[in-house]
Amino acid sequence: MVLDNLGSSLKDALKKLANSSKIDKEVIDDVVKDIQRALIQADVNVKLVMKLSNQIKNRALTEAPPAGMNSKEHVLRIVYTELVNIVGKATPIKLEPQTIMMVGLQGSGKTTTTAKLARYFARKGLKPAVICADTYRPGAYDQLSQLCTKLGVTFYGERDNKDAVSIVRNGLKEIAKYDIKIVDTAGRHALETDLIQEMKDIYGLTDFDHKFLVLDAAIGQQASEQAKTFNEAIGITGVVITKLDGTAKGGGALSAVSDTNTSIAFIGVGETPEDLERFDPDGFISRLLGMGDLKALVEKANEVLTKDDVNLDRMMTGKFTLNDMYSQLEAINKMGPLKQIMSMLPLGGLGGNITDDMYKVTQDKLKGYKIIMDSMTGEEKEDPKLIGSSRISRISRGSGKTPDEVRELLKYHKMMQKAVKGMKGGPGKMNMQKLMKQMKF
Numbered sequence: 260m261v262l263d264n265l266g267s268s269l270k271d272a273l274k275k276l277a278n279s280s281k282i283d284k285e286v287i288d289d290v291v292k293d294i295q296r297a298l299i300q301a302d303v304n305v306k307l308v309m310k311l312s313n314q315i316k317n318r319a320l321t322e323a324p325p326a327g328m329n330s331k332e333h334v335l336r337i338v339y340t341e342l343v344n345i346v347g348k349a350t351p352i353k354l355e356p357q358t359i360m361m362v363g364l365q366g367s368g369k370t371t372t373t374a375k376l377a378r379y380f381a382r383k384g385l386k387p388a389v390i391c392a393d394t395y396r397p398g399a400y401d402q403l404s405q406l407c408t409k410l411g412v413t414f415y416g417e418r419d420n421k422d423a424v425s426i427v428r429n430g431l432k433e434i435a436k437y438d439i440k441i442v443d444t445a446g447r448h449a450l451e452t453d454l455i456q457e458m459k460d461i462y463g464l465t466d467f468d469h470k471f472l473v474l475d476a477a478i479g480q481q482a483s484e485q486a487k488t489f490n491e492a493i494g495i496t497g498v499v500i501t502k503l504d505g506t507a508k509g510g511g512a513l514s515a516v517s518d519t520n521t522s523i524a525f526i527g528v529g530e531t532p533e534d535l536e537r538f539d540p541d542g543f544i545s546r547l548l549g550m551g552d553l554k555a556l557v558e559k560a561n562e563v564l565t566k567d568d569v570n571l572d573r574m575m576t577g578k579f580t581l582n583d584m585y586s587q588l589e590a591i592n593k594m595g596p597l598k599q600i601m602s603m604l605p606l607g608g609l610g611g612n613i614t615d616d617m618y619k620v621t622q623d624k625l626k627g628y629k630i631i632m633d634s635m636t637g638e639e640k641e642d643p644k645l646i647g648s649s650r651i652s653r654i655s656r657g658s659g660k661t662p663d664e665v666r667e668l669l670k671y672h673k674m675m676q677k678a679v680k681g682m683k684g685g686p687g688k689m690n691m692q693k694l695m696k697q698m699k700f
């Protein structure tokens with residue numbers, strides 16, 4: 260999961276708060292210290308951590324809880340909202356024709372993100388085209404052109420031309436009729452003055468609507484210095500944090516965003532073109548705390564699934580039969596790796612942890628489940644509570660599976676049902692009581 264360690268240390272700090280018998284200065288100081296430690300370990304810079312701690316302390320000690328909220332819930336809410344504040348608001352993205360320039364350090368994930376963005380806009384009904392202006396990395400041209408071919412996105416590049424500025428000039432004319440024009444530039448370091456100059460020259464060619472800085476989540480403290488240089492040169496309009504699937508850090512990138520007064524536009528959560536998500540501060544923090552990010556899940560579901568695949572409305576009502584579970588697992592398989600999807604579910608509703616077993620629902624398992632379910636009556640599928648030990652034996656005989664396999668299916672259904680129940684409030688609706696309940700306070 261995204262920033263796993265930070266999430267669990269923050270969760271521990273909040274649990275401490277929830278378990279203390281009274282809320283006073285001592286408890287708040289103690290909890291704030293734990294939060295500081297967790298953030299610093301995740302590479303968030305000290306200045307930002309201090310700002311956050313002071314805000315939490317000031318507000319917790321001076322603000323009175325609003326009506327209907329006790330002081331514990333009140334402090335939890337303050338911590339939550341201040342955490343949301345440090346990640347900032349998401350960069351607004353308009354779904355209209357625009358020109359985007361991608362910049363960043365070598366290997367940060369620019370090229371991959373360029374393709375992901377083209378796909379993102381294509382999915383929203385806009386026609387994208389990309390220009391490869393990376394004339395330094397030998398493989399960049401082929402990488403981007405192959406990704407574009409796979410995605411059916413128009414690609415412009417000049418393999419033998421080393422002059423990135425002229426490529427972009429020609430490319431912009433060539434793809435003028437497209438809605439979304441994305442320019443992928445070479446990776447560069449803040450100290451490479453000639454490359455910084457090249458970036459400024461490309462920037463000067465047209466009125467870019469967005470200049471996205473792509474930052475690897477694992478970049479650490481040097482992120483701020485890099486971001487400042489890029490920002491001074493061309494004025495960054497948004498940041499894309501990549502590889503959030505693979506690191507326990509990410510704080511360096513958050514600090515860079517805060518230091519340059521920019522905001523996060525997207526996050527990269529995997530290597531394939533679909534692994535790009537619109538940044539959502541609430542969702543990001545709730546996912547960090549193991550609350551699950553329902554908004555992201557629903558957005559992803561809407562994008563990938565057809566209506567028949569999964570009935571989200573029905574899921575939100577809390578009714579969740581074996582048939583629902585089956586179509587949901589099928590749908591999840593369509594959406595991408597289960598582990599990633601599971602990180603979007605409210606983990607708290609599953610007791611705080613998704614066991615590894617839950618990630619192992621592969622196509623094979625699904626086939627097995629289908630065979631078992633085919634031996635159940637319609638009534639049993641609608642109401643699995645009816646299935647006691649004699650019915651388990653019958654289903655086992657009928658399906659050729661062992662009774663343990665039948666029990667496993669029922670256990671899995673129960674876990675999924677619990678998770679879905681946690682989603683009942685609907686996407687985006689979060690309150691402290693729900694947070695505390697889901698975190699088992």
Ligand SMILES: Nc1nc2c(ncn2[C@@H]2O[C@H](COP(=O)(O)OP(=O)(O)OP(=O)(O)O)[C@@H](O)[C@H]2O)c(=O)[nH]1
Pocket residue numbers: 363364365366367368369370371372393396399445446447501502503504505526527528529530534
């Ligand atoms: N796990 C994971 N890998 C990613 C993500 N984004 C990019 N990558 C991988 O990171 C590596 C570098 O990505 P590129 O897109 O080639 O990086 P680049 O910034 O264009 O590289 P330069 O052209 O050298 O500047 C590749 O192996 C990508 O597959 C992500 O969100 N998650």
